[in-house]
Amino acid sequence: MSQTYSLQKSAKTDNEKKKSIKSIAIVGCGFVADYYLKTLPLHSGIQLVGVMDRNCDRASNFATYHGISHIYNSLEELLDDDRVDIVLNLTNPSSHYSVSLACLKAGKHVYSEKPLAMEMWQAEELATLAQQKGLYLSSAPCSLLGETAQTIWKALRENQLGTVRLVYAEMDDGLIHQMPYQKWVSESGIPWPYKDEFEVGCTLEHAGYYVTWLTAFFGPAETVTAFSSCLIPDKQTDVPLDINAPDFSVACIKFASGVVARLTCSIVAPHDHSLRIIGDRGILGIHDSWFYGTPVYIRRSINIGRKRLEGVWKQRYPLVKKAPKLGYRGAQQMDFCRGVAEMAEAIVNDRPCRLSTAFSLHNNELVLAIHNSLETGCTYKMTTSFETIEPMPWAK
Known part of the structure; x- marks a missing residue:
């Protein structure tokens, strides 16, 4: 039997609804992250507040090259940052599920590189959690747009x-x-x-x-x-x-x-x-x-x-x-x-x-x-x- 996950409206205060720019943080500073940074200036509705990678040297080199002022020392530190609206999950595919799960549990919206998860039960769990918490969960590629x-x-x-x-x-x-x-x-x-x-x-x-x-x-x-x-x-x-x-x-x-x-x-x-x-x-x-x-x-x-x-x-x-x-x-x-x-635009416009x-x-x-x-x-x-x-x- 087919199942359809409907997106619940996020519980937002009046001030948050008026906020037209959403803050994102990147987890994973690997090969693909440069491509995201290259096109970030095309989109005025999102701003980058920080990056994190399990390899501290890689995160530091990435941040230095792109002029990023803040590097998180851990995923926990990133998730504790109230400024972060959306987490951009650019980790390797085997980590997509665990990182996205932690972000959703912390109340963050998630945009993940493909695939959403390596196992279907993992993807279903993420979708269910996002629905329960009224959060946005999406996955690349975005070339349809x-x-x-x-x-x-x-x-x-x-x-x-x-x-x-x-x-x-x-x-x-x-x-x-x-x-x-x-x-x-x-x-x-x-x-x-x-x-x-x-x-x-x-x-x-x-x-x-x-x-x-x-x-x-x-x-x-x-x-x-x-x-x-x-x-x-x-x-x-x-x-x-x-x-x-x-x-x-x-x-x-x-x-x-x-x-x-x-x-x-x-x-x-x-x-x-x-x-x-x-x-x-x-x-x-x-x-x-x-x-x-x-x-x-x-x-x-x-x-x-x-x-x-x-x-x-x-x-x-x-x-x-x-x-x-x-x-x-x-x-x-x-x-x-x-x-x-x-x-981000969808979140702003509810x-x-x-x-x-x-x-x-x-x-x-x-x-x-x-x-x-x-x-x-x-x-x-x-x-x-x-x-x-x-x-x-x-x-x-």
């Missing part, structure tokens, strides 16, 4: 494709273990955490970039039939891997709306982040979901004589608005702070955030079902659901 995703969603609402039948989504990143990943460092000098990345697996790390889009566009998933495999157990790392996580997965997802999607995720196949949405009247496509300003195209088909030519008429569908220039290189051209900023607890929980369940098919390899029936999400105001 980006210009490209919102543009696709608008085209679908306008029925540009007619009835949507099928979706092909690719999230392949190439042979990562053969790349010079030991040279990858963040802006403040943090090495890419390759041991964590390989042990967590590409599905839990990256499938959410499309899963969040698909569930928002087409509603809750009903079932997922998945297969995953560790094709390259020896990633040739200089330290042994304790877990051989899937480096390839493929899933067929059936949504309550009737749409079926095939999602492929790997760190084996050549780089491909493309999306194709196939409808009766056309095919909508993009080349890369990681860029907030990726162009959106619609291809129309025509009949000539006794033949049907598929997708020969290519039409650019205009973005709902221009994406911001984020000023850094490579694939990580995403506004990482947009999710926590949207949560409304549910778009990346709600129920939405995050449903996507966590779906991604875990795909990841765990290494052991189960069967059709999984979803147990969670969520209420319809509102598009961004500027995309309606």
Whole structure:
């Protein structure tokens, strides 16, 4: 039986309701934290009051580089700070549950890096606690709130494709273990955490970039039939891997709306982040979901004589608005702070955030079902659901 977690309104004083800026604190000053700091200035509704990391030197170096005035000596000290409204949980995935649990128990709203939790029972416990305490709990990725995703969603609402039948989504990143990943460092000098990345697996790390889009566009998933495999157990790392996580997965997802999607995720196949949405009247496509300003195209088909030519008429569908220039290189051209900023705005306005607890929980369940098919390899029936999400105001 499906369960839906509804967000209770936070108990706020009149003064708190008037507060238009929410204070955040970061737990975890690793590789991804630099990307959040890079886009923090884009959002006037949130301000950083301090950071904490279990590695004191890492926290100190991070704070020095970014000019952050306060470093917490412990998680307990951070949670005792009444200034902190939202905790940004950027720890490694194995710590997401314990850190988020402590924050919720302390009465703090939580925005967590993906996944929400490594086990479904953990994610459910977090969701239940957040509901009981009237707190906001949300999870990355937030690219659904980006210009490209919102543009696709608008085209679908306008029925540009007619009835949507099928979706092909690719999230392949190439042979990562053969790349010079030991040279990858963040802006403040943090090495890419390759041991964590390989042990967590590409599905839990990256499938959410499309899963969040698909569930928002087409509603809750009903079932997922998945297969995953560790094709390259020896990633040739200089330290042994304790877990051989899937480096390839493929899933067929059936949504309550009737749409079926095939999602492929790997760190084996050549780089491909493309999306194709196939409808009766056309095919909508993009080349890369990681860029907030990726162009959106619609291809129309025509009949000539006794033949049907598929997708020969290519039409650019205009973005709902221009994406911001984020000023850094490579694939990580995403506004990482947009999710926590949207949560902060929701708290101020006493409304549910778009990346709600129920939405995050449903996507966590779906991604875990795909990841765990290494052991189960069967059709999984979803147990969670969520209420319809509102598009961004500027995309309606």
